[in-house]
Amino acid sequence: MANAAKPLQLPEAVSLFHRLLSPQKQNHPPSIFTINRLLASIAKSKHPNSYSTVVDLFNRLKCTRDRGVSPNNHTFGLVIDCCRRMGRPDLAFCVLGQSLREGCGVNTIMFGSLIKVLCVSKQIGLAAKVFAKMPLMGCTPSVITYNTLIEGLCSIGETRLGLELCRKMATEESSSKPDVITYSSIIHGFCKEGEIDMAVEVLKEMAAQKVRPNVITCNILIDGLCKNGDVITARKVFDEMPPCGLVPDLHTYSSLIHGLCSQGDTNSGLRMFDDMAAKEVAPDVYTYNGLILGFCGLGDINKAFKIYDKLVGSGIQVNEFIYNTLIDCCCKKGAFLRASELLQEMRDRGVMPNVVTYSSIIHGISAVGDWSRAIGVFRDMVTQGISPNVVTFNALIDSLCKQQLTCEAEKLVGIMVERGEKPDVITYTTLLQGYVLEGNLSEAEVLFKKMAIKGIEPDQHSYSILINGYCKNDRMSEALHLAEKMMKQGLKPNDVTFHILLNAVSNHESPDEMKKLISEMRDVRKDEDDTNSY
Structure with missing residues (x-):
């Protein structure tokens, strides 16, 4: 009896299906009810090929109609549902069409399965068309x-x-x-x-x-x-x-903690965290993420590590996002030793550093001008099999430019391209800043033109850097020409650019058109201030 109650395995079920439809059973064919039960049991099995097997057996069933067994409405519905679970809207359409051709009709469940697989396949427009056909086919959604x-x-x-x-739905006379x-x-x-x-x-x-x-x-x-x-x-x-x-629940609290901390209200975030404990709602790694992000955003590294210690003590697995957040905070605060310790801790805990991890370290080291150490971290990153991205390269370029090694920095652009990374406006603007700081305006001009050739639109900062360089070198004509071009591009002059130009014009005998441009820039800034005051 125990064996009789045991569910059939997929090979046994397929074998039984073929025996039921064998030529020897032609005079005593099984009922479609029996076939449907067998197909349903296969569909409900946990075998990875269960749904495709149902479709295959359905096709076999069509070939044995001369033995007196024909699919009915329930059979077609079952097979369409298997097509849905397989993610095959094309097959589902075929089976639905066959059901109509054979006079078995269609029902709401069949349409529901078809609409579901179309939506899952992101064919929403087609799903809407099928939905609109339902009333015409006598089916109420x-x-x-x-x-x-x-x-x-x-x-x-x-x-x-x-x-x-x-x-x-709300207004129609329908259930x-x-x-x-x-x-x-x-x-x-x-x-x-x-x-x-x-x-x-x-x-x-x-x-x-x-x-x-x-x-x-x-x-x-x-x-x-x-x-x-x-x-x-x-x-x-x-x-x-x-x-x-x-x-x-956990999701409610975690969302609010993230929201509060993202606005710098870490005290309220902590109170919400304590309320979770009082209500016996256990935090997860995402909850801790919110608090750590909040304290790191405020630059409060000590409190961030207190939360981190609680997380480690809770036994929850620390993820790479938390490590990256802490490492980035350490680097911004100049705590490079602590950042290195966290990097090693990541590896020890089986959490692999990624491009974000290394980019944060390189950016932090670059910010203090230690370009040789930044290059060392970069090499370690590549050795570990981690591909640098545009953010990583930009950090290195910034480091070299600050050391007045802009020519060397520009060589990195070629390496970027070789590795499949596309330089962006930040890349070129950083190089522009480097050449201007070195007083090498000719290279800066070449680079500025190169940006246009490469299809990279200079931003407000790019223009401001070169304008500043022209003004410092008493090249007022070029400075004002570039400022005019900047405004034609729809870019507003920032405070630094405007005052540099204003001072430069004030100290020179400027043609009327230059004074007119300054007046226009002043008007643009005034209009912008008036708009912002509303």
Whole structure:
């Protein structure tokens, strides 16, 4: 009896299927009900080939119709669902079409499976077309089908269309009304798109429809509010949860801690952390990340390490993000020995340093002008098999330029290109600064022209550096010509550029057109100040 109750393994189930449809069984064929049960049991098995096996057996079934066994509506639905799980919308369409051709019809479940696999495959437009066909085929979309399409629309940034569909659900005479999943998907979509006001509006609409939010809904909104800098509203949502019978969980607390600390309010972040402990909500590595990021952002390395010690003491695995944050903070504070110790600790704990780790160290060392040591770290990085990125190269270039080794620094651009890294505006602007500091304006001019050839648009800082160089060398005509070009590019002169030019013009007998340009620059700055005052 025990053996009879034991589920069939995939090879046994396939063997049984073939025996049931063998020519010897032609006079006593199995019922389609038996075949459907066998296919369903295969689909439910945990074998990696279970879904493809169902599709293969279905095709075999089509070849044995002369033995009196034909698939029915349930068979087609089962196979379409397997196509969904395989991520094969093409096969699902074929099976749906066959069901129609053979007079078995279609139902809401079949359409739901097809729409689901289309949405997962990011074919949202086609999913919407299939959805629109459902009423024409006599099928009313279920809440699950609506939610699938709404989630698909939100995933491609079409949350407003998702909201329209939700409102259609709410107003139509149908049993398919929006539920908490519907509204949560839309709130999540608006939060991802940065439309926080719309997300809050949907929460109010949800209440008007008498649909109660759950913890997941609140977590989505709190996380979105925090990431968009509205921690005050996020805290209000948090405070309203317990009166609504909702208990904040790990995600709720972690999102708020990140939000508070990202704005420098680490004291409130710590109080929230203590509240977690009081409510017996265990923090995870992401929770600790928020606090460490907050203290590092404030430059409070000692408190950051106190939180780190708590994390290590908790037994939670420290990840590379936390190590990178601490190492970057150490380097910015000049604590290079502590940064080196953390680097070794990473390796000892089996956490491999990455390009961010090394770039932070190189940038920190470069900032204090120790270019030889920076080169040493760079070589160690390459030896470890870690490919430097544009940030790494820019840090090295900055270090060499500060040592007035700009020609050597520019050679690194060639190495960057050889390694598949594209120099950016920061790369060239750093080199410009180096040549200007060395008084080598001719090379600076060549480099500035090279930026245009390479398709890299100079930014405000790039222009300011070269303008400053011209002014210091009494080349006022070139300085003002470049300033005019800068303004034509839509770039506003910053304080430094403006005052350098103003002083230079004041100390020289300048032509009227130069004075006119200064006047225009002054007007632009005034307009900008007036705009910012609103």
